Amino acid sequence: MLDTFFFYAFALMAVAGAILTITLRSAVHCAIALIASLAGVAGLYLLQHAEFLFAVQIVLYIGGIMVLFLFVIMLVNLDAAAKERQFHRRLWGGIAAGAGTAVLFSWFLLKGWGSIQLATPVAPDPNAPGNVEQLADTLFRDYLVPFELASLLLLVAIVGSVIMAKKRVS
Amino acid sequence: MESSFLHPITTAHYLVLSAALLLIGTIGLLVRRNVVVMMMSIELILNAVNVNLVAFSRHLQDLGGQIFAIFVIVVAVAEAAVGLGILIALFRNKETVQIDEIDLLKW
Numbered sequence: 001m002l003d004t005f006f007f008y009a010f011a012l013m014a015v016a017g018a019i020l021t022i023t024l025r026s027a028v029h030c031a032i033a034l035i036a037s038l039a040g041v042a043g044l045y046l047l048q049h050a051e052f053l054f055a056v057q058i059v060l061y062i063g064g065i066m067v068l069f070l071f072v073i074m075l076v077n078l079d080a081a082a083k084e085r086q087f088h089r090r091l092w093g094g095i096a097a098g099a100g101t102a103v104l105f106s107w108f109l110l111k112g113w114g115s116i117q118l119a120t121p122v123a124p125d126p127n128a129p130g131n132v133e134q135l136a137d138t139l140f141r142d143y144l145v146p147f148e149l150a151s152l153l154l155l156v157a158i159v160g161s162v163i164m165a166k167k168r169v170s
Numbered sequence: 171m172e173s174s175f176l177h178p179i180t181t182a183h184y185l186v187l188s189a190a191l192l193l194i195g196t197i198g199l200l201v202r203r204n205v206v207v208m209m210m211s212i213e214l215i216l217n218a219v220n221v222n223l224v225a226f227s228r229h230l231q232d233l234g235g236q237i238f239a240i241f242v243i244v245v246a247v248a249e250a251a252v253g254l255g256i257l258i259a260l261f262r263n264k265e266t267v268q269i270d271e272i273d274l275l276k277w
Contacts, residue, residue, distance in 0.1 A: 007179045011187050018191055018214050022198030027206050034210050041191075041217050044184070048228045050236055053220075060243060065213065065250050072254045073206055076261045087201050088270060094200030098193055105189050118181060122231040131236075138233045139240070150244045157248035161255030167262075 006047055013040030025086050027073045035066050049124075051131045184225035191218035205260075205267045209253050216246045 017037025024030050042057040088094070128134060139147060195214030202208055220239045227235025261267055 001177070003179055004177055007183065011183075014187065014217075015190055015194070018194040018198075021210055021214065022194060022202060022207070027204055030207050030210055034213065037191075037214065038217065041221060044187075044221060045224055047179075048184075048224050050224050050227070050239075053224060053236055053239055056240065056243060060247065061213075061217075065247060068250060068254060069206065069210065072257060075258060076206070076267055084268065085203065088203045091201050094197055097200060098197035101196070102193055105193070109186065113182070119230060121181070121229050124231055134233055135236060139237055142234075143237050146241060150241060153248055154244065157251045161251040164252065164255035165258040 003047065006043065010040045010043035010047065013037070014044065015040075028070070031066060031069050031073060034069075035062055038062050038066070049131060052135050181225050181229040184221055188218045188221040188225070191215075191221065203268045203270060205257055205269055205272075208269065209250065209257075212249070212253075213246060216242055 014037050017033045017035075017040060020033035021030050021037060024033060038057060038061045042054050042062070045051075045054040045057060192215055195211045195218060198211030198214065199208055202211065220242055223235040223239045223242070225235075227233060227239075257267065260272065264272060266272065
C-alpha cells in the first residue's frame, strides 16, 4: 500500500515537473521545474531498488548537469529572451503531433495491451548481495569494453566543449 | 487485468509513466523557441527512457537494464556538455538563443 502511495507521489512530481519545464516562461524557472522532475524520477529508482542509479541521478543529474544548465543560463543572459515570444511558430503543429502520438499510445494501451504478454516477473533472490555490489560485478565483468569506450566518449566531449566554448585568439 | 488499477504497482504503470514523460519531452522539443529549454526537453526524453529500462530491469531481475541506464546517463552528460559549449559559441556569434532566428542554412 505504501508502495502505491509513493509511486503516485513520485510519478506526479515527475510529470508535473516535466509539464512545468516545457510551459514556464523564464529559463531559470524551467531549470528548477526540471530539477523537481528529475528528483521524482530518482524516487522512482529508489522504489525499484535501483539504489545506485538513485544516487547517480541525484549527484550527476541534479548536482552536475542542472548546475551546468544554470551556469549557461546565467552566462547567456536570457532576460531579453524571456520577454520575447515564448513558443515557436509551429506551436500548434507540435501540439498536434504530440496529441496524435498520445492518441496512438493510449489506443495501444486500451486495445492492444491484452495481446502482448510481458514475461512473468522474476522473483527477487533474497540472498543476492546489494544493488551496488551486483551492479559493479556486472559492469566490470560483462560490460568492461563499453565502460572503457564511455571514458573515451567523455574525454572527447570534455575537449570538444572546451574548444567550442573558448574565445578565439587570433 | 483482474487486479485493481491502483493497488499492486506493476511494470505497466512504469511504462505508462515513461510514455507520458517521453511525450511531454517531445512536445517541449517541438514547441519551445529557447535552445536551453529545448536541451532540457532532451534531458526529459532521456529520463523517460531510463525509467523504462529500470522498470524492465526490475521486471526480469536482470541488471543489464540498469547498466544501460548508466550508459544513457553518460551519453546525456556528454551531450549536455557539448551542446552547451556549442550554445555559448553560438551566443557569442549571433547574440540570440532563439531557435528560429538561427537560420543561416535556410533559404
